[in-house]
Amino acid sequence: MDEPTALDAQVARWRDYVSRHRAIAPADVDEMADHLRERIDDLRAAGLDDEEAFLVAVKRMGSLDAVSREFAREHSERLWKQLVLVPAPGADDRRAPAWRELGVVLALGVGAGTAVKVGATTLADDTFATNVAFLVLPFLLGYFAWKRRAPLALVGALVAVLAVTCAVVNLYPFADGGSTMVLAALHAPVLVWTAVGVAYTGGRWRSGDRRMDFVRFTGELVIYVALLALGGGVLLGLTAGLLAVVGVDLEPALEGWILPYCVPGAVLVAAWLVEAKQEVVENIAPVLTRVFTPLTTVMLVVSFVVLLTAGGLTTVDRELLILLDAVLVLVLALLLYSISARDPLARPGFFDALQLAMVAAALAVDALALTAMLTRIAEFGASPNKVAALGLNLVLLVHLVRTGWLLLGFCRRRAGFGALERWQTTYLPVYALWAAVVVVGFGPLFGFA
Structure with missing residues (x-):
């Protein structure tokens, strides 16, 4: 007996999806599967490979059958992401050349590093720690606003959210070292990261698929930042060891310039890498x-x-x-x-x-x-x-x-898996809402203690 192919596995998954709908009789499922295979064969004869033929056939079945249409709606975007990792020439005329995007990322990284350097120099230690998110993440927000060509109204609204959050954290009359001040400092980055997520979606924040993409981006960003940190740590350790042999101490430059610029810059570079090399992660x-x-x-x-x-x-x-x-x-x-x-x-x-x-x-x-x-x-x-x-x-x-x-x-x-996935993205704004309650409301509620 021949081994099942990848195409057989795809069709089997489609059959399983359709079979879960009790309104469809098994005989109808068999007939629909036969039609699907006929369409796949026609598309393969036209030059498409198995996966492309399967995707297009299901999309076309969607115009004839409500269940297939739902299957296509739930799964086609992820399939296209797997099939088309590199956009065809001219697919998106707004896509910036790679060298220009890298230049923007490096410029924003330098900007974030400068902000951190100035903040570390001018602010007290506890105030600096409270404001780190406001010094770095707006530059990441700016990167996505530029890359997605976000509307100016949306960018203005996001900047307003950042400004209000920063003002609350810094201008509320919190007691020094009080619980409400610590809670506001811990929850404010959630609001900032939410603003970054809205910029990441290019304003399509109501889309569950775009929210899930941002969830995926967040996890991949953590991986890349960790890899860059490990590699950078090894490189700095070797450099410090070599310089120590000739009597040069790297520590002053490390604390005063390298870390303030490299750490924020690594966040921007990691974001660019995730965007450019998603298939690796x-x-x-x-x-x-x-x-x-x-x-x-x-x-x-x-x-x-x-x-x-x-x-x-x-x-x-x-x-x-x-x-x-x-x-x-x-x-x-x-x-x-x-x-x-x-x-x-x-x-x-x-x-x-x-x-x-x-x-x-x-x-x-x-x-x-x-x-x-x-x-x-x-x-x-x-x-x-x-x-x-x-x-x-x-x-x-x-x-x-x-x-x-x-x-x-x-x-x-x-x-189906789609309901589980949609629930995750639907519920995510609740965490941002709770963070906003803690940042804005807990101070007045508990007397800023």
């Missing part, structure tokens, strides 16, 4: 998610056991609850990245079941953490830190519950 992403998902699941189970054996919930250490929040945020980031990197046409398998186990473990930990927080608030009263942690856990709880339900339906082949 797409090969890395599935590997990373498959390595860290089981490890994170084990971490959650251990955390659950620690909470259960910690005695009374009021005695649970506050630092432990903060660490648990960090673990849950990590779970969310890993979940989003793995969903963005997954082949939407693939059938549910072992790794999807493992993700479901991770979500279930995260829900168990979140439920215990919420119980501990509510118990501490009832016992000792509310404080900015407690209310912020409680709010974040409630936001995470809603996200994880719905995700777990959709993932369970997908694993049981009762629902």
Whole structure:
């Protein structure tokens, strides 16, 4: 018997998708599959390869059948991204030449480095740490606004959001070292990153596909920044060692000039690399998610056991609850990245079941953490830190519950992958809204303490 080809696998996934719709009889599915194969054969005879022929055939089937149209709507954009990694000449007349885009990126990187250098020189240490996001990320926003040709009205609105957020963080009469000041400084970067995301979408922020692209970009950016940091660290270490042999100390230049310019510049260069070389990272992403998902699941189970054996919930250490929040945020980031990197046409398998186990473990930990927080608030009263942690856990709880339900339906082949993916992008603005509440509202609510 001949081995199944990649085209056979694609058609099988399409059949599986159509078969899940109970209104369609198995005989009708067989007839539709025959029509699909006939169209594929015609397109292959016209010179298209298997994957291109499959995509075009499904799109054309979409004009005849509502289910195929839905399949094409959910999966064609990702397929086109896999098939067409390099745009054809003249496909987008607005696309800037590579050398010009690199020049813009380097100029913005120098600008970000200069802003960081001036900030480090003129601001106190705590004020500088609070404002790092405002010194670097606007340049990344500018890069995407330029690259996407964002409307001036949109750019003006995003600049206004950054200005208002910066003004709140710096002009509110926070008590020195107070909880509300720390919370505002921690949540302000979420609002800045949201503005960067809107610029990344070129104003199409209502599009779920564009939001998921930004999720994918965020994960890939972290990978590239880490790789650049590792490579740069090795290079600087070797350079410092060589200079030390001849009695030259690199440390003053490192602290005064190299790090202030190289670190912000690395963020801009990494963003440019992600944009230019997405297909390379797409090969890395599935590997990373498959390595860290089981490890994170084990971490959650251990955390659950620690909470259960910690005695009374009021005695649970506050630092432990903060660490648990960090673990849950990590779970969310890993979940989003793995969903963005997954082949939407693939059938549910072992790794999807493992993700479901991770979500279930995260829900168990979140439920215990919420119980501990509510118990501490009832016992000792509310404080900015407690209310912020409680709010974040409630936001995470809603996200994880719905995700777990959709993932369970997908694993049981009762629902498609598209619903799970859409839920992630639909819920993302809730995190920006909660960050805005903490930054703008917690100071007045708690007397800026």
